[in-house]
Amino acid sequence: MKKGTRQSPSYRPVNRYLNRDLSWIEFNRRVLEEAEDAATPLLERLQFLAITASNLDEFMGVRVAGLKDQRKAGMNKTDFTGYTPQGLIKRVMKRTERFIRDQYRTYRELMRLMAREGVFIASWEELSTAQREAMKQYFQDIVYPVLTPMAVDVSRPFPLVHSREVYLAVVLRPLAPNARHEERTYCAIVQVPSILPRTIPVPGRGNSRKMTFLMLEELIKEQIGLLFSGYATEAVHAFRITRNSDLTLNEEEAEDLLQELEKELRRRRRGFPVRLEIEKGMHPSALEMLKDELELDDGVFEIEGPLDLSFLSKFAGSLTNFDHLRYPKVEPAYPVEFEEGEDIMGVIRERDVLVYHPYESFEAVHDFLIEAAADPEVLAIKMTLYRVDAHSVLVQALVKAAESGKQVTVVVEIKARFDEERNIAWARQLEKAGCHVVYGLAGLKTHAKVTLVVRREAGALRRYVHVGTGNYNESTAKLYTDAGLFTCHPDIGADASALFNEMTGYSTPHDWRAFAVAPDALKPKLFDLIDREIRFAREGRDARIIAKMNSLSNQQMIDKLYEASQAGVCIELIVRGVCCLRPGVPGLSENIRVVSIVDRFLEHSRILAVSAGGEDEVYISSADWMTRNLTRRVEVMCPVYDSGLRAMLVNLLRMNLLDNVKARELTPGGGYARVEGGGQTPLRSQFELADIPLWKTVASAAED
Structure with a gap:
């Protein structure tokens, strides 16, 4: 495992955990660092500064509001990171004041640089x-x-x-x-x-x-x-x-x-x-x-x-003729696998296909659904919608499918924060077209990203499934890194059917063949995978976990990772945002490394790779390792069965871990230090991934 900058081996934290809200402020500061970085194109620096402001708005309106609710209710019990609501509010406000000063210092510097370009406010x-x-x-x-x-x-x-x-x-x-x-x-x-x-x-x-x-x-x-x-x-x-x-x-x-x-x-x-x-x-x-x-x-x-x-x-977006102050454009490539076949479902019958956005075009998802809507042999389409684009091609395809007589079921999560009104509008439009619209299960948000197409073939039915790590949103698919799997594997198809039956009917929890589904089965599955790596480590076998996610804050998950570290499992985590785990603490987490990558695209994919004693097992998921995802949401983790696609995803993870340009490494004290290249060739993972053959050929080599 590559070692980064760490604090002294004698460092012993008072608390085993980092606080979620303070960790979030550290994340927003990493975004601000991109606005401060002279190597970032000037208009992109303005965009990063704007993102820090939007992020802070949501943080104040949700997280700080919740803390003030607790204080108002007289709660003075400490959380698992050692803070009372009142104590945490004071710390958050103090750090926020510092952060705002840095924001506006950066703003003034950027306006000075814009003036050099002939643009003045x-x-x-x-x-x-x-x-x-x-x-x-x-x-x-x-x-x-x-x-x-x-x-x-x-x-x-x-x-x-x-x-x-x-x-x-x-x-x-x-x-x-x-x-x-x-x-x-x-x-x-x-x-x-x-x-x-x-x-x-x-x-x-x-x-x-x-x-x-x-x-x-x-x-x-x-x-x-x-x-x-x-x-x-x-x-x-x-x-x-x-x-x-x-x-x-x-x-x-x-x-x-x-x-x-x-x-x-x-x-x-x-x-x-x-x-x-x-x-x-x-x-x-x-x-x-x-x-x-x-x-x-x-x-x-x-x-x-x-x-x-x-x-x-x-x-920044309104300024024309300033492309020299922006990142070079990245034109998403249409997945080569689908270009080779006459139809998308025909390709999927031959092999599983994995696409990685935004380097590969989200149009593949559009075309999959448009093809299904027009195909007379397709009997039913079922889909989850969490955050949808304002002008969604997917919604229009669902409408056409329903109007053509197909059975269309859509699970619309109308409680998606700040998208509630838009989702209500979509739900009504879908209902008007004849779709069966449901709003998920009471008390749970439906955060899974799954599409199921049921097609009649040679007197039997075949299920085609798309499982993604990100939302069915054309706009964010150009800005977020996310993985999507197309497959007609019978176990995944059966589980997709069972999942929709649970969400729309009164089915009891399913005996999942492939999926691990929150809130009941995902955390136990993750624990089983980690326990297996612990057993391998104790037997002297290869034991390794690489996991990529947006946030890690569930105490039980962190404790399980600490246990694995102490058993000798090599753990590498790519956590973009909040991380409550302290890595590199002797006797606790010395075998855990945590990196965060903040760059041009929002790192959004959730991927897990475990050594399985020698041959990697790989999963993609909609879930972060947070309490809300593991216990209060409908989430899906799906295995990747194709060996070539597994190799491709492991290659993507390793590229993130080798990043020495935009990666920061989490220290035991909760700060982040830029990963030093140490004389090595600079490797910026997001730019490397723009060279699609670089990692697509890994899949072909693995299959050969």
């Missing part, structure tokens, strides 16, 4: 007279009609302030005080309309090639007096709140889950505030009003720069 004072006049006209024509000033006084209570929207707090003073308007200040709120572009192109100066933009809130600030005639503007400052975004559904008692979720989504708009972001130097009257009305005693962050840096994603 200017202040009002930096505009010429002609540019200001153009912006005033834009305000009158486009902005002013959609603004709504909201006064805050005795007769007009504090309005509903939406989560994650930018607002302006306006402090006013009457121009002519009288008995009705005494000499005092008044407060009002104006929402910066999110339906308008956040950055406004400003006409250039003469023949200048410079591109100048003005922030929408800056324009509104300069013209705010037009909204409050008879008052002088004493101060205008931006603010933004983040509300509790988690949903609490009583699924057991809900008569209609769809209607209950819609009610909960409406309640979420009024979730209690968790975080208040304010522009630096906010007027004391405005700040006092906000803190009183929002009842926030902590979680107030003063920001030196524009609020909500996620706007940088659209801003």
